Amino acid sequence: MTITGRDIEHLLYTDTPDPVLVVHNGQTQLVAADELEDHTGAVVVCSRAELLRHVGERDLSEQELTAIAATLTAAIQDPAQPRPLWPA
Secondary structure (H helix, E strand, O other): OOOOHHHHHHHHHOOOOOEEEEEEOOEEEEEEHHHHHHOOOOEEEEEHHHHHHHHOOOOOOHHHHHHHHHHHHHHHHOOOOOOOOOOO
């Protein structure tokens, strides 16, 4: 499963309250944090709040979105590895 820059952009700018990016049934989805229990088996990738703590409230370039997506993809593909440093 690959996280894309578009996934990160959607996470940042969705109208979903307290959004969380998850992988569920092989696809990325945005889910409101209070609805996570309805997505049994979903792997939580990142919440908007967590992402904003790392990058701040600013517009990200396409390159930054892609770098963040690559970092998160690596983290979910091998969760035993230490979480990599955020690229932004």
